[in-house]
Amino acid sequence: MSETSVAAPADLAELRAMLSAVAGPINFIGGGTDMLIAGRPMPAVGLLIDLSRIAGMAFICADDGGIRVGGATTVAAIAAHRGIATRLPALAEAAAQCGSVQIRNRATIGGNIANAAPAADLVPVLVAAKARLGCIGRDGASRELAICDYAPDRGFLIAEVILPRDGLLPRSAFVKLGPRLDLSISRLNIALLAEFQDGRFGDVRIAAGALGPRPLRLRIAEAALAGRKLEHATLRDFLAALAADVDAAIPGRNSQAYKRRAISGLGLDLIAQAVGLSPRDQLFEDVVQ
Ligand SMILES: Cc1cc2nc3c(=O)[nH]c(=O)nc-3n(C[C@H](O)[C@H](O)[C@H](O)COP(=O)(O)OP(=O)(O)OC[C@H]3O[C@@H](n4cnc5c(N)ncnc54)[C@H](O)[C@@H]3O)c2cc1C
Known part of the structure; x- marks a missing residue:
């Protein structure tokens, strides 16, 4: 009989070890707004990794060098961040218009990208800003790719979203x-x-x-x-x-x-x-x- 087990790693090192050690299917859950609230069927087998408790996956750093946002950062945190409002107001605006207060408090930027909905609100801003994704593969190794090259079926974890300075316009x-x-x-x-x-x-x-x-x-x-x-x-x-x-x-x-x-x-x-x-x-x- 098939079954799903759930893991909640505490940090990225534990997560990397998990990714490379587990042979079967792995799924991630960020805020769960697509996986739970939208009623999508939950994975029936394999390991479901809860990203919400991982130290170092929910952060925003916005300065003259550009913007970096952790993959488990909530849409509400992005909407409220002063540095994002200053450096890339369109991202703050897209976040502010994403669902209701309750959805924004749970929904994450990684989930918005990985869910790959045609109408995902944060993604057009990220595409126009030439965002890059800091990902972790099933081998536990890091790789960076352009947002346009990301495909959800490759099973990469989106650890961070990188908005290089030269992709931002005033x-x-x-x-x-x-x-x-x-x-x-x-x-x-x-x-x-x-x-x-x-x-x-x-x-x-x-x-x-x-x-x-x-x-x-x-x-x-x-x-x-x-x-x-x-x-x-x-x-x-x-x-x-x-x-x-x-x-x-x-x-x-x-x-x-x-x-x-x-x-x-x-x-x-x-x-x-x-x-x-x-x-x-x-x-x-x-x-x-
Ligand atoms: C009522 C309602 C209203 C909504 N309104 C909007 C809206 O206005 N605009 C909009 O854009 N969206 C909207 N959404 C969709 C949803 O809230 C967003 O897409 C949200 O950002 C998904 O993030 P999450 O963390 O909740 O994803 P989850 O449900 O946790 O996961 C979604 C998918 O992404 C994968 N995933 C999650 N995090 C990662 C990661 N870090 N790396 C790799 N894969 C990952 C999961 O495995 C899953 O396949 C709405 C949803 C609901 C239910």
Whole structure:
């Protein structure tokens, strides 16, 4: 008969030893919001490792060198962290909009990535910021990989999320569209990181969720903004480019028509948040007319 056993290692050394010693299936549980509350079937066999008590897996370090976040850090801690709000406001915003207070208090950044939901709210920000993941494999050894190369079926533990300084840009924003405001899985979410000075964009990186199996970069929209002045013509080109990105991502899908319209409103909110203007500023009103 098959059975599951549960282990709660106290530190990373104990966890590494466990990973390399156990031959059968291993699963992790962070906050359990996907595994327990969302009602996903629990693993029927093997070892379930509880990550919530591991010293050194829940931390945030944000300074001039970049940002490092432990894989078991809660979404609530990310939303409340002053250094993240300063260095990468989009990540704080995405965390603040992730589920309800109860969900944010349990949900972890590692679980948000590993769950690999198309609409996971933290992931578009991490993709746009060129995040790297500090992982531990089944052999107990560490390896670092780009977030875009992470695949949950390889069984890697996400020990930390690394946001190198050169991936961060001075402005950032995150917006989402969901069926309800307080407890909603996104129907569409977008993150933007940009240089913006004297009314002109420099480098721009944009990533969106719920437009495919994994969050992806919106390269057409990035090209429509990069190096351009913030004015009507740029915004009109940007909105057309966002629609073109939707067409390229989900051609023929039932939701295509809805999402290519919805992304316009989100796109203007995104720019407003990034450059510190009200979404009701005349600049945006004129573009939608
Ligand atoms: C009511 C409700 C509302 C929600 N709203 C949102 C929302 O608005 N936005 C959003 O993005 N998500 C939302 N979610 C989904 C969920 O809360 C997040 O994806 C959360 O971040 C998952 O983290 P967790 O620690 O709870 O994951 P868990 O449930 O513990 O684990 C999820 C998966 O990730 C794996 N895992 C966990 N930690 C690690 C790790 N460190 N390394 C490798 N694998 C790991 C587990 O093995 C499991 O397969 C919601 C869920 C519910 C139930």
